[in-house]
Amino acid sequence: xxxxxxxxxxxxxxxxxxxxxxxxxxGEVHAVMGPNGSGKxxxxxxxxxxxxxxxxxxxxxxxxxxxxxxxxxxxxxAGLFLAFQYPVEIPxxxxxxxxxxAVNGLKVQRGEEELDAMQFLxxxxxxxxxxxxxxxxxxxxxxxxxxxxxKKRNEILQMAVLEPAFAVLDETDSGLDIDALKIxxxxxxxxxxxxxxxxxxxHYQRLLDYIVPDRVHVLAGGRIAQSGGKELxxxxxxxxxxxxxxxxxx
Amino acid sequence: xxxxxxxxxxxxxxxxxxxGWETEIEMETAPKGLNEDIVRFISARKDEPDWMLDWRLKAxxxxxxxxxxxxxxxxxxAIDFQDIYYYAAPKNTEGPKSLDEVDPELLRTYEKLGIxxxxxxxxxxxxxxxxxxxxxxxxxxxxxxxFKKELESHGVIFCSISEALxxxxxxxxxxxxxxxxxxxxxxxxxNSAVFSDGSFVYIPPGVHCPMELSxxxxxxxxxxxxxxxxxxxxEEGSYVSYLEGCTAPMRDxxxxxxxxxxxxxxxxxxxxxxxxxxxxxxxxxxxGGIYNFVTKRGACRGDDSKIRWTQVxxxxxxxxxxxxxxxxxxxxxxxxxxxxxxxxxQQADTGTxxxxxxxxxxxxxxxxxxxxxxxxxxxxxxxxxxxxxxxGRNFTQCDSLLIGDRCGAHTVPYIESxxxxxxxxxxxxxxxxxxxQLFYCRQRGIGEEDAVALIVNGFCKEVLQELPxxxxxxxxxxxxxxxEGSVG
Ligand SMILES: Nc1ncnc2c1ncn2[C@@H]1O[C@H](COP(=O)(O)OP(=O)(O)OP(=O)(O)O)[C@@H](O)[C@H]1O
Ligand SMILES: [Mg+2]
Numbered sequence: 001x002x003x004x005x006x007x008x009x010x011x012x013x014x015x016x017x018x019x020x021x022x023x024x025x026x027g028e029v030h031a032v033m034g035p036n037g038s039g040k041x042x043x044x045x046x047x048x049x050x051x052x053x054x055x056x057x058x059x060x061x062x063x064x065x066x067x068x069x070x071x072x073x074x075x076x077x078a079g080l081f082l083a084f085q086y087p088v089e090i091p092x093x094x095x096x097x098x099x100x101x102a103v104n105g106l107k108v109q110r111g112e113e114e115l116d117a118m119q120f121l122x123x124x125x126x127x128x129x130x131x132x133x134x135x136x137x138x139x140x141x142x143x144x145x146x147x148x149x150x151k152k153r154n155e156i157l158q159m160a161v162l163e164p165a166f167a168v169l170d171e172t173d174s175g176l177d178i179d180a181l182k183i184x185x186x187x188x189x190x191x192x193x194x195x196x197x198x199x200x201x202x203h204y205q206r207l208l209d210y211i212v213p214d215r216v217h218v219l220a221g222g223r224i225a226q227s228g229g230k231e232l233x234x235x236x237x238x239x240x241x242x243x244x245x246x247x248x249x250x
Numbered sequence: 251x252x253x254x255x256x257x258x259x260x261x262x263x264x265x266x267x268x269x270g271w272e273t274e275i276e277m278e279t280a281p282k283g284l285n286e287d288i289v290r291f292i293s294a295r296k297d298e299p300d301w302m303l304d305w306r307l308k309a310x311x312x313x314x315x316x317x318x319x320x321x322x323x324x325x326x327x328a329i330d331f332q333d334i335y336y337y338a339a340p341k342n343t344e345g346p347k348s349l350d351e352v353d354p355e356l357l358r359t360y361e362k363l364g365i366x367x368x369x370x371x372x373x374x375x376x377x378x379x380x381x382x383x384x385x386x387x388x389x390x391x392x393x394x395x396x397f398k399k400e401l402e403s404h405g406v407i408f409c410s411i412s413e414a415l416x417x418x419x420x421x422x423x424x425x426x427x428x429x430x431x432x433x434x435x436x437x438x439x440x441n442s443a444v445f446s447d448g449s450f451v452y453i454p455p456g457v458h459c460p461m462e463l464s465x466x467x468x469x470x471x472x473x474x475x476x477x478x479x480x481x482x483x484x485e486e487g488s489y490v491s492y493l494e495g496c497t498a499p500m501r502d503x504x505x506x507x508x509x510x511x512x513x514x515x516x517x518x519x520x521x522x523x524x525x526x527x528x529x530x531x532x533x534x535x536x537x538g539g540i541y542n543f544v545t546k547r548g549a550c551r552g553d554d555s556k557i558r559w560t561q562v563x564x565x566x567x568x569x570x571x572x573x574x575x576x577x578x579x580x581x582x583x584x585x586x587x588x589x590x591x592x593x594x595x596q597q598a599d600t601g602t603x604x605x606x607x608x609x610x611x612x613x614x615x616x617x618x619x620x621x622x623x624x625x626x627x628x629x630x631x632x633x634x635x636x637x638x639x640x641x642g643r644n645f646t647q648c649d650s651l652l653i654g655d656r657c658g659a660h661t662v663p664y665i666e667s668x669x670x671x672x673x674x675x676x677x678x679x680x681x682x683x684x685x686x687q688l689f690y691c692r693q694r695g696i697g698e699e700d701a702v703a704l705i706v707n708g709f710c711k712e713v714l715q716e717l718p719x720x721x722x723x724x725x726x727x728x729x730x731x732x733x734e735g736s737v738g
Contacts, residue, residue, distance in 0.1 A: 048689075048693050049692075050689050051685060051689065052685075071692070071698075072689060072692035072693050073692045073693075073695055073696060073697050073698070075693075076692070076693055076694060076695035077695055081693075081694075082693050084690065084693075087690075088684070088686045088687055088689075088690040089687075090687055090690070090691075090704070090705060090708055091708055091709065091711075092707065092708025092709055092710070092711035092712070093704055093705065093707070093708035093711075097704070098691075098694070098704070101691075101694075101696045101700060101704055102691075102694035102695050102696055103695075105694070105695040105696040105697060105700060106694075106695035109695065109697075141708065158694065162694065162695070
């Protein structure tokens with residue numbers, strides 16, 4: 001589904017990713033862990049095409065297409081979704097309105113028929129309910145005045161409504177209380193399927209108890225320093241990243 | 251620019267400004283230029299009472315002694331006031347007619363603009379849809395007013411000002427020029443001399459006007475100035491909501507629009523005046539477009555009266571406009587909600603004046619300025635607390651949003667307080683449209699232009715939600731359309 005090959009990327013002229021290679025097959029969930037500042041969010045922005053994140057070498061194929069050649073909205077239409085580490089506030093625009101523009105923006109790009117107001121309302125209400133989100137939340141401006149945990153839950157609501165083929169979750173577990181973590185994990189698991197893949201960025205092995213990954217990678221020194229099964233996450237939790245950071249620096 | 255590139259640009263612009271077409275209709279015009287004979291011609295054409303002609307002539311003579319104001323932050327080449335037609339009317343419109351008699355070509359014009367002039371079409375619409383009565387002004391004259399009969403049954407007078415001068419001269423004479431005197435300012439004085447038409451509204455005591463009233467202005471003829479005059483009088487305890495919309499064809503020359511609007515609210519009366527201004531803004535290089543030099547002022551004459559101005563200004567090459575409130579009555583309230591968008595080479599200098607004279611008077615100013623391209627957008631506002639305006643209160647919030655790095659936004663607040671019990675609060679912010687917000691939208695599948703429209707509409711929400719429902723939707727779309735091409 002997603003093949004990243006020898007990816008080099010820079011921000012403000014500073015190299016952050018240095019030859020990252022990673023492949024995620026359809027239906028798989030991969031976890032990416034790594035120290036603060038190692039480039040995990042950078043990877044998510046490079047994949048989603050944010051301005052200022054310059055790819056200096058390497059390639060990324062997504063469902064057979066050259067992902068890096070697409071605009072951000074085209075990547076979204078191709079099925080890529082990013083749950084932001086720091087979700088953005090949009091004053092004056094309700095969650096409902098925002099979601100409607102997103103749903104129909106994707107449909108238009110895909111040449112599908114747009115949802116009418118009734119169909120849309122039904123869809124959103126149903127997804128919101130599954131995530132324990134109130135109608136009141138849907139009427140509020142996007143992320144404005146939301147608590148940290150509410151923002152994260154809102155990201156998952158958007159993912160549930162947009163049903164992407166590939167989701168990158170950037171520290172979606174940070175700031176969630178135990179109950180919210182379970183709800184979010186349920187939401188994510190509900191989306192798992194043979195045709196859907198995910199890249200879950202996290203600092204905590206706790207999340208991986210709920211969302212069980214097929215592979216775990218350690219990002220250090222701008223590349224994948226180590227890959228393994230779920231047990232790698234457990235090892236990291238007890239040993240820390242020191243060994244990988246040293247290895248990457250060497 | 252090479253000829254082909256120019257053609258491409260023009261075709262693209264055509265898509266952008268969707269009201270840029272022209273109606274082919276036979277016109278009657280007065281000769282170009284301005285002198286006493288032209289003033290007399292206009293007055294005679296309308297068969298006006300002598301006092302009206304005298305007033306016009308006084309205004310004209312006073313105008314000759316005045317010079318154009320230069321304090322606004324706008325630049326434009328000198329206007330040749332002798333190179334303008336001051337009167338242009340579709341032939342065969344001897345005053346207002348019943349709808350069946352209106353030239354079908356004109357009806358089609360308004361249909362194309364989405365303005366329903368056929369009452370049955372409005373009635374046949376969605377059940378429960380609010381009714382809107384329309385006065386349509388085409389160049390210099392009013393061509394039709396709808397729902398007159400129904401309004402009359404409530405005692406409401408809604409007609410063109412020419413018609414009001416025939417049928418209700420005493421009312422017009424009593425109020426005309428009492429809020430904006432003919433000596434007021436260069437453009438208002440010019441308007442007083444040559445105004446050709448506009449709307450007149452009178453709401454009798456205690457009447458809540460049963461429908462929205464609206465005037466739709468269309469400049470069609472070339473080299474023509476439009477000088478309309480609107481007068482709205484709300485008697486004691488009455489209420490009216492009035493809407494004004496405007497468009498013009500695209501032309502390479504600039505066209506002058508110098509209107510005057512006067513509102514009078516007596517005791518306990520409330521007037522809501524909403525404008526969606528979409529005059530042709532000129533092309534991307536700044537060629538053509540309307541010069542919109544307008545004087546709008548409302549007097550809260552009675553105690554507990556209220557006037558609210560809501561404006562969405564997206565069009566015009568230059569906007570010079572300060573809808574104001576004179577708060578004479580005790581406890582009277584003035585409000586100003588404004589969205590001003592300037593894109594490409596547009597220049598807007600707009601704001602309000604709140605003049606507090608009575609006790610416990612309150613005013614509220616919410617201004618949202620959006621600048622894109624190379625545009626210049628200035629908020630200019632005056633809040634004056636007079637010596638007798640005990641406990642006067644004002645709250646002002648001015649927010650500016652910049653799109654791109656070649657545009658400019660300025661905030662020029664003037665505050666004058668002559669008594670210690672008055673309080674004036676002013677808040678101002680300037681921000682750039684967030685790269686993070688745009689990216690967030692795009693990541694969700696929302697295209698860049700749609701994202702800009704969405705974010706800007708959110709930024710303006712406080713103002714847009716003050717518009718009557720049926721106009722709010724139009725205004726939201728207009729916000730998007732007027733910012734097309736502002737990013738990327
Ligand atoms: N816009 C920017 N300008 C300059 N440096 C940047 C910018 N964005 C990221 N960086 C730098 O790139 C490095 C990687 O940042 P990134 O946000 O990808 O780390 P991360 O792995 O997601 O960290 P965390 O675990 O704290 O979220 C950091 O050193 C950061 O300071
Ligand atoms: Mg991060």
